Structures are given as structure tokens and as C-alpha cells.
Ligand SMILES: Nc1ncnc2c1ncn2[C@@H]1O[C@H](COP(=O)(O)OP(=O)(O)OP(=O)(O)O)[C@@H](O)[C@H]1O
């Protein structure tokens with residue numbers, strides 16, 4: 001059984017990476033999968049969502065990744081209050097990772113090595129990436145077997161996808177993670193009625209192929225309200241359109257397990 005390690009990534013901010021990381025993780029855990037969510041974003045939104053104070057919960061991913069002192073994962077990984085779902089918290093200090101890792105040999109492949117120590121304990125490891133293409137994102141991509149890209153359907157967002165694709169290709173070719181594949185693009189804040197939505201969807205299909213477009217997540221203020229209450233959408237309002245969309249997305253991701261030769 002091969003662990004699926006999935007970066008939830010997009011260098012654009014506010015496209016739903018964290019909302020997807022949280023609700024997909026929780027959905028997979030509810031279906032009996034053993035899930036670890038790694039928060040690689042210095043903003044620590046996933047960490048905060050699970051009621052962990054990123055300024056008062058050392059050690060975090062910062063100590064694990066940047067400080068060279070061999071901290072056991074057991075000290076980093078925490079319970080979330082949701083069965084089968086663990087989290088490796090972030091801290092604001094991670095913002096300095098680029099600076100501290102600049103001259104370090106193997107700076108792009110550190111996370112991959114660290115994840116090897118724990119991957120067998122999980123069916124899924126999801127990585128909530130920061131909105132940048134810096135060292136944290138490159139480490140996440142190199143450590144991953146798959147990438148999921150949430151994106152809004154705007155012109156600039158589509159241009160951003162092309163840049164992201166280049167970084168993914170670089171990770172595969174220059175760094176040598178040839179197993180990395182794009183498992184899909186999630187249209188977020190989705191409103192199928194606008195002309196622009198249809199245009200960008202067609203552009204994405206041309207560039208990435210139709211089968212790479214995953215369940216769209218509609219714009220739904222319940223998702224934002226759930227975040228403000230530090231809850232998953234299912235525990236906050238399970239009939240909300242956002243909850244139903246994330247349920248469907250979870251089923252879709254589970255449906256990919258067979259083609260991954262997992263179960
Ligand atoms: N489908 C949606 N409908 C309405 N609000 C949403 C939706 N998805 C996310 N939000 C809200 O939009 C904001 C941005 O979402 P989120 O934090 O998930 O994006 P992000 O890509 O992780 O942002 P960042 O790049 O800053 O890490 C949050 O306040 C979130 O609650």
C-alpha cells in the first residue's frame with residue numbers, strides 16, 4: 001500500500017488551499033483513511049483551524065525542517081480532535097526558511113527525507129502550501145507523489161497556473177522527482193453562470209486535459225463562517241453547498257486510489 005503524498009498548492013493567495021486541505025483531510029479521515037496534514041505555510045491557517053497556537057506550540061515544522069537537531073516526529077505531530085487525522089503544525093518562523101536554508105546543501109529535498117520516516121504510518125499526507133514558489137513549496141513538491149491545485153477561474157489565475165506548471169516540471173526534471181503527477185485542478189469560488197468561468201475552464205481543459213478538472217467548489221459563505229469558528233465545514237453546517245462539494249471531492253480523490261494501485 002503506497003502512501004499518497006499530496007501538495008495542495010498554488011502560488012496565488014486566497015484561492016482555497018487551506019480550506020481544501022482542512023476539509024479534504026477531514027473527509028478522508030472520516031472514511032477511515034489515516035491522514036496527516038502538514039502545514040507548510042508560515043501564516044499557519046491550518047494549524048490555527050485545529051486550535052493549535054502557532055506561537056506557543058514548539059516544536060513545529062520550523063524546528064523540524066530548519067533547525068538541524070533531529071527532533072522526533074512524535075513531538076511535532078498532534079491530534080486534531082478528529083479521529084484518524086493528525087497535524088504537523090506550522091509557525092510564523094517558517095517565513096525565514098528561505099533565508100536560513102539558502103546555503104544549505106540539499107535545501108530543496110529536506111522535507112522528502114523527513115517524510116520518509118513517517119510515511120508508512122499514513123494512507124494520505126496532505127501538505128498545505130504557502131502562496132509562493134519559494135523553498136517551502138519546492139520542498140513540498142519534491143516530497144510529494146501528487147499535486148492538487150485549487151484555483152479561481154480568472155484570467156490572472158490562469159496565467160499563474162502556467163508558472164506553477166513550470167515549477168512542477170522543474171521539480172520533476174531538474175530535481176528528479178519523476179513520480180510527481182498532477183491529480184487535478186479544483187475550480188474554487190465557482191460560479192458556472194459567468195461567461196469568464198466557461199472561458200477559463202476551456203483554457204484549463206486545453207492546457208491540462210478534461211480529466212484533470214476535479215469537483216468544483218462553489219462560492220459559499222458557510223465555508224468562511226466555518227473557518228472563523230475553527231471548524232470543518234462538515235462539523236459546522238453539513239448541508240451547506242460547500243460541504244456537499246467537499247464530500248464529492250473526497251469521493252473523487254478516493255476513487256483515484258485504484259488507479260494509484262493502492263487498494
Ligand atoms: N468556496 C469558498 N467560498 C467562500 N469562501 C471561501 C471559499 N473557499 C475559501 N473561502 C474563504 O476565502 C478565504 C481564503 O481561503 P483559503 O485561506 O482557503 O485560501 P488559501 O489559498 O489557503 O490562502 P493563502 O494563499 O493565503 O494561504 C478564507 O477566508 C476562506 O474561508
Ligand SMILES: [Mg+2]
Nearest residue numbers: 017018041045
Ligand atoms: Mg492557506
